[in-house]
Amino acid sequence: MDLKDLLKEIETYEGKEVTLQGWIRNHRKQKEFGFIDFSDGTCFKHVQLVYDNKLDDFEEIQKIKNGSAITVIGTVVKSEGSGQNYEIKIKDIVLEGDCPEDYPMQPKKHSREFLREQAHLRPRTNLFQAVFRIRSVAAMAIHTYFQERGYIYLHSPLLTGSDGEGAGEMFSVTTQNLDEIAKNKKNDQTKELFNRTLGLTVTGQLEGETFAQSFKKIYTFGPTFRAENSNTKYHANEFWMIEPEIAFCDLDGVMDIEEDCLKYIISYVLEKCKDEMEFLDKFVEHGLIDKLQTAVNSKYTRISHKDVITILKEAEEKGTNWEFKPEYGEDIAKEHERYITEYFGGPVFITNWPKDIKAFYMKQNDDGETVAAVDLEMPGVGELIGGSQREDDYEKLIKRMDELDMDKKDYWWYLDMRKYGSTVHSGFGIGFERLLLYLTGVDNIRDVIPYPRTPGNCDF
């Protein structure tokens, strides 16, 4: 049986025989006794297996090493030791898979850096048992939230001929052999399977919008890529995004959805991952659970970018020394994000951003200077969700693309959408890994991705 099912109601198994299959996380041997810290990976908690020298194969069992896979038959008994109420008294044990002494995951403290080099083994540790179960549960929270509310899940394409939102550096995808290009001194596009070199998508939003104009409410949840050479704790070259798009929804409406959605995800994870959360609260981010519960219970402030700058300038007058001077019409820095969430004592939606620092597809406000964009700033983590009302006016969209010198040929299908039955329309994007950093308290994106891809790192 799965350990998860046993532990859920272990008291009802007292005195009964059970069979478990899993791994030895730690084997402590004494002269007459042995204690095995046992996990099968189906839940965060382990169970203790005990045996004594009355067993015929006592000596054989004592030889079983840390990391070994076993099948164990035993009886559930009240534990006399501290740390657990029940334990399993071994009747029989079968060594399924041995584990040599050079096993890298010996039960001791390992650095995160070392564990990254052992990405195939690190999910056997408590930290990564917690993180990757939360990753899975959070993904399910997202699907459940949107599906229950009638959103259609869209798989937007990853191979792409266009540059998405013009967001920047894309990977090139080719079926040519690079050595042959060098040898033949020719980039021969006729040798490409798609008759041209492709890119890996940076966003599924634009395709998502076309589906929202058919199904009213859709969401994407898939991988996206950036070829940027950023070696920070927050950047990976491959990551997952959630991008909901909603027809007949304006900026206020999309803030309602973002807030509701985020609160739902947090509550879902808090409820389903109690053991994992307690572990992370204790060993990774003190106060994590409090932080998350507060986010669920807060009312999120809504304030314009302009008013934010005013507050930041007032702070300066009162003596705050900004590293980056806040200016109307310009972007805000990390230090400003932090100040604003502290100022309001909770999450803050910053709306109506200067148009020149935002993307072409955002709804142009009547002031001619701002667009109906909104960033959600969370205490302690900064921007977590970016959204906007989309420009639904075909003529304005064309004009903006011309101003930005964009090639409209690549966007004929996107423009069609604003030509044929256009609607008020909004959407947003959540970086899944950013969300996980927030949910787990882990501080490096490399530790919330099973096999992270960062510059120079593509093992496994």
Place this chain on the structure above:
Amino acid sequence: MDLKDLLKEIETYEGKEVTLQGWIRNHRKQKEFGFIDFSDGTCFKHVQLVYDNKLDDFEEIQKIKNGSAITVIGTVVKSEGSGQNYEIKIKDIVLEGDCPEDYPMQPKKHSREFLREQAHLRPRTNLFQAVFRIRSVAAMAIHTYFQERGYIYLHSPLLTGSDGEGAGEMFSVTTQNLDEIAKNKKNDQTKELFNRTLGLTVTGQLEGETFAQSFKKIYTFGPTFRAENSNTKYHANEFWMIEPEIAFCDLDGVMDIEEDCLKYIISYVLEKCKDEMEFLDKFVEHGLIDKLQTAVNSKYTRISHKDVITILKEAEEKGTNWEFKPEYGEDIAKEHERYITEYFGGPVFITNWPKDIKAFYMKQNDDGETVAAVDLEMPGVGELIGGSQREDDYEKLIKRMDELDMDKKDYWWYLDMRKYGSTVHSGFGIGFERLLLYLTGVDNIRDVIPYPRTPGNCDF
């Protein structure tokens, strides 16, 4: 409100005023009346809006064109026409987004080929409303099935330095500029962001296995790629795969899971997509619902590859003319798959395949000739799921990789898994699009992918 919610209990709204937002699929005008076929994309069904010349803006309304986005306020009334029980008598209508006469989605029959060229607009048609809602619901069925059973959802990486299962042609991913390679006559790997050219994954299985050896039960559900130049109805260069991996599970166990999982997905879709299924049954594949219900209620046959060949040879003796002659130790053809499912009158698991036509990681049987692989053959569609018990013996795995002249350096981490606490282990793969062809009765993979990528086709 969403049309879905209205139609769920429209009788309770009789005589009441409702507000809907959506699109005009068809506008039929008469001298004194008008009828609008209205959809908001939240459900398969449409609703009829009616108005007459007693409305002040009767003439204005008559000018509203097919494809336009509207907000409508009206009263739910019993319908006098045929085809619906209730309709909505318009009180007020607001044109949200006009739609010019050159709108390609006029209400008439369009060829599938034409609709592929309009992939951004085709979800506004009945066929693609059905197909892409089923795609979304089937994805949720898969997540629900595995999550409820304690599986961990794993996002396996897409950028990869290795060749997965050696399955074949991979796309290359580079941060070099191909023109510069030609100009400089040099493939300069130092210019690569990852210090080498990468590939796009063909499978997440191997990474999945490492997580199953930590969490016991995991599944992947993500995109995979093949750079092959296949122009068939069944091949796309980008498609989604579901790859569950289960530790402590043998070949019989994995067949149990496959059968249970497939029946669950089919039942889930039949229940949640009744309207869509009825439409597809009527217009796309006659007998579709029957076929699916039969698959849910059948017991799946289990038979070895060898016994299948014997049956095929017997058929030949009795007069069947095979295009491809069945032979022990060799692969079987489409015609054989068809014959076998008809022979047993339902789905068939074919087990224990010749090792030389299967992958290196499959469990070697004691006969030295076969591996513990299993293909699930479904009536009318052929192979739907491929699985196997995995080779858990480190020495045997090494030997097999040597026989196949594989570079073990690339697989050090995979081999580690079989070195440190290895277990009996099985897994399988479902091609999501193949499953959708089966579920929808649609016969071309291009019509179950929102924006399909096939050789030469990467618009949108």
